[in-house]
Amino acid sequence: MADPVTLPTPSPVRKVARAVKDSKAPAITRAAAILRLLGRSERPLGVQAIAKELGLVPSTCLYVLRALAEEELVSFDPDTKRYALEAGVLTLARHWLRRDPFNDLAQPHLDRLAARFGLTMLGVQAVGLDHMIVVAMAQSGSGFQLSTQVGSRFPALISATGRCIAAFGDYPVAELKARFDQLRWDNPPAFDDWMEQLRRTREQGFAVDEGQYIAGATVVSAPVWKGAGRPVHALVAIGIGAALGRELGALQAALVEAAGALSGQLGGGA
Amino acid sequence: MADPVTLPTPSPVRKVARAVKDSKAPAITRAAAILRLLGRSERPLGVQAIAKELGLVPSTCLYVLRALAEEELVSFDPDTKRYALEAGVLTLARHWLRRDPFNDLAQPHLDRLAARFGLTMLGVQAVGLDHMIVVAMAQSGSGFQLSTQVGSRFPALISATGRCIAAFGDYPVAELKARFDQLRWDNPPAFDDWMEQLRRTREQGFAVDEGQYIAGATVVSAPVWKGAGRPVHALVAIGIGAALGRELGALQAALVEAAGALSGQLGGGA
DNA sequence: GAACAATGTTCTATATTTTGAATGATCGTC
DNA sequence: GACGATCATTCAAAATATAGAACATTGTTC
Numbered sequence: 001m002a003d004p005v006t007l008p009t010p011s012p013v014r015k016v017a018r019a020v021k022d023s024k025a026p027a028i029t030r031a032a033a034i035l036r037l038l039g040r041s042e043r044p045l046g047v048q049a050i051a052k053e054l055g056l057v058p059s060t061c062l063y064v065l066r067a068l069a070e071e072e073l074v075s076f077d078p079d080t081k082r083y084a085l086e087a088g089v090l091t092l093a094r095h096w097l098r099r100d101p102f103n104d105l106a107q108p109h110l111d112r113l114a115a116r117f118g119l120t121m122l123g124v125q126a127v128g129l130d131h132m133i134v135v136a137m138a139q140s141g142s143g144f145q146l147s148t149q150v151g152s153r154f155p156a157l158i159s160a161t162g163r164c165i166a167a168f169g170d171y172p173v174a175e176l177k178a179r180f181d182q183l184r185w186d187n188p189p190a191f192d193d194w195m196e197q198l199r200r201t202r203e204q205g206f207a208v209d210e211g212q213y214i215a216g217a218t219v220v221s222a223p224v225w226k227g228a229g230r231p232v233h234a235l236v237a238i239g240i241g242a243a244l245g246r247e248l249g250a251l252q253a254a255l256v257e258a259a260g261a262l263s264g265q266l267g268g269g270a
Numbered sequence: 271m272a273d274p275v276t277l278p279t280p281s282p283v284r285k286v287a288r289a290v291k292d293s294k295a296p297a298i299t300r301a302a303a304i305l306r307l308l309g310r311s312e313r314p315l316g317v318q319a320i321a322k323e324l325g326l327v328p329s330t331c332l333y334v335l336r337a338l339a340e341e342e343l344v345s346f347d348p349d350t351k352r353y354a355l356e357a358g359v360l361t362l363a364r365h366w367l368r369r370d371p372f373n374d375l376a377q378p379h380l381d382r383l384a385a386r387f388g389l390t391m392l393g394v395q396a397v398g399l400d401h402m403i404v405v406a407m408a409q410s411g412s413g414f415q416l417s418t419q420v421g422s423r424f425p426a427l428i429s430a431t432g433r434c435i436a437a438f439g440d441y442p443v444a445e446l447k448a449r450f451d452q453l454r455w456d457n458p459p460a461f462d463d464w465m466e467q468l469r470r471t472r473e474q475g476f477a478v479d480e481g482q483y484i485a486g487a488t489v490v491s492a493p494v495w496k497g498a499g500r501p502v503h504a505l506v507a508i509g510i511g512a513a514l515g516r517e518l519g520a521l522q523a524a525l526v527e528a529a530g531a532l533s534g535q536l537g538g539g540a
Numbered sequence: 541g542a543a544c545a546a547t548g549t550t551c552t553a554t555a556t557t558t559t560g561a562a563t564g565a566t567c568g569t570c
Numbered sequence: 571g572a573c574g575a576t577c578a579t580t581c582a583a584a585a586t587a588t589a590g591a592a593c594a595t596t597g598t599t600c
Contacts, residue, residue: 039365094421095309151364
């Protein structure tokens, strides 16, 4: 139900409270927190429930909700006095999709690879060191497979794609360590082993995760460059461990090739 | 490029200024305006450009942008100092989609009708009397660009669906008139004719627009009820005028039937 | 059906954000 | 390579959004 990234949320209250204090536009921080909470919630929520969950003052919370409702980002049921996400968020998403070249260009690659190897392919975008977001997807259609939805968020350093982000991002080791320690894996690697894997990732140009993030699943990820500097995107292949078998080598080669081609199309120096 | 609804936007400045003043949480109003502007824009924008376009104070604008960037709703390129929508908006949209039963239930109906009649089908949601938003879609031929169109906004009273919203909404005539006068049609009907069409829409249980909103296109729309009160959703068929021909009758019957079935599934009193 | 409890909403003093000018950075031009 | 202009950013005063209590409304229990 909940996002992989929202599962280990011990206390939104503390986080929201701190973020609100540090911000020069606290109302926006509160609004974003409310939108996320409503997104997480299975059912519409009342003012009080929202305020309590996020540690906000009810009256302030009410004003924020009214403003969000006015903007058609939140729906309000006058009968039940409950608030929920409104379809307006779709409109923003559509505009983002429309404007992002990675989506259009990545989709054919994803479709092709998904069909050829019979697995789930993702196009992923990193946003800072916090999260990565699934922005495109393709599935082969046959048999069982793992799947996510476009829009899903994951911690930035998790799994194979996390290794790519870390390997090519040139971040301070201390920062990586701090983030690494907060990750949840099915079979967590030791930090030193992980650092060694980063080195190999840099050599090979792609990263592999064999059952460490999700037991039984193999994830291969190759970075895509949009320009100089850090890669912001990656192509990801996800397969049930056994199903890949000897094809793993071919998959890796095809993935790297597709990622390289995409980098070229996006005008990046691969 | 731009939304149907954003095309006739003479001056965002006035609108934003008024909305900000009336709101008890102006920062949120500003933030929403910025997000919309960034969505509309083809390229990333700088602080100054955004502030000027919306009539905001640059420094305030900067703080809002920073807060939005912190929330991963807006991306910031440190090199060019430009802002754009960020993939975080996708996450909100995914959550909305996940939680809304109309989507899942409507999709099979849309697919079926699109295939049978060879046209484009939409699932639409009204949000107040301001807008309606396309929340689901099916096409007869190759249905890929599908997701890019979902999220489109239209004025609530336009075309066939607008007639449904007006006909079954029980709004004061004065309010309808005020909204009606702001609509842009290819071939605008007279208000009195339109009111007459509303009456017939109530009788028939569906509405038709033959080339009035878009010259050469026939639009048929049937309301879907989620509960008592006003219908919030509608099923919409869009076809090139000539292509429909004698099938129009069958389409109307099928549309009404599907809308009725959906209303039942959603627990509404059809 | 009445009293209670919980929730939503309004109100006002105060702490905060917003404002607009001043500063610093960056770009394009000569 | 230096100048001018544009843009992003900072800062302190002033307008204003926020917090917390009071009030109103809704739903629930006896």
